[in-house]
Amino acid sequence: GAEHFVRDGLALASLAGRLARQAADTARHRVLVAGSLPPICGSYRPEWFDPAIARPILSTLVEGLRPFADHWQAETLSSIEEAELVREVVGHDGKPLWLSFTLRDDEEASSLESQLRSGQSVVDAVAAAARLGAQALLFNCSQPEIMGAAIRIAVQSARASAPAASLRIGVYANAFTAASMVTAANAELSDIRSDLTPEGYLLWVDDWIDRGAQIVGGCCGIGPEHIRAIRDLIDRRG
DSSP states (O other): OHHHHHHHHHHHHHHHHHHHHHHHHTSSSOOOOEEEEOOTTOTTOGGGOOHHHHHHHHHHHHHHHTTTOSEEEEEEEOSHHHHHHHHHHHOSOSSOEEEEEOBOOSTTGGGSOOBBTTSOBHHHHHHHHHHTTOSEEEEESSOGGGHHHHHHHHHHHHHTOGGGTTOEEEEEEOOBOHHHHHHTTTTSOOOBOSSOSHHHHHHHHHHHHHTTOSEEEEOTTOOHHHHHHHHHHHHHHO
16 A cells, blocks of 8 residues: 555665666766656556545655656656646756656547547647646657657647747657557556567657657667667667
């Protein structure tokens, strides 16, 4: 339960942050540490979000990670309300805030304008990110097929709004099969798509960069070999 996490979570979060910081500091080049803040009440389930439950757990994570993180990365957020709570908890401590939302990618999603899993629009997410003082707005942990439209809308919306003009737009998709996204989230391990090899995933990444994504990477099921391929692609593109 939440009370056990608050008791034990601080030590675990501090250990995770310290290990990440130590690894980053031994690298030959500058490596930044992201303080990852996950969806506290459940992935892909905005209806489960309860600020009263999430606040103490999120506060514990922030306290443990704050000494070691270069920026905050709130990710797999299903609703704007989750992002608002993150800003409340992290405060304005001088560390950049990156907000990353997961998108609807069910069977109906292809016929809809890009939406967060809450049903809120990408345009509203851009406005919220600007209002909350985020440095970056990303989309993560959704099927690659759904990401391009969200990037296009986010880039257009940010360019049209002075408060959002400096937002960096980014994306990192997952490699889950569509069926496992429905049945396994919050319950068990998900199946991984066979077509999203490093070469297969790179086709999507190339398109996202063309659409204006400034930050690209990978989420669940995307491994170090994929990231190496992305790095090579970016170097080739100049």
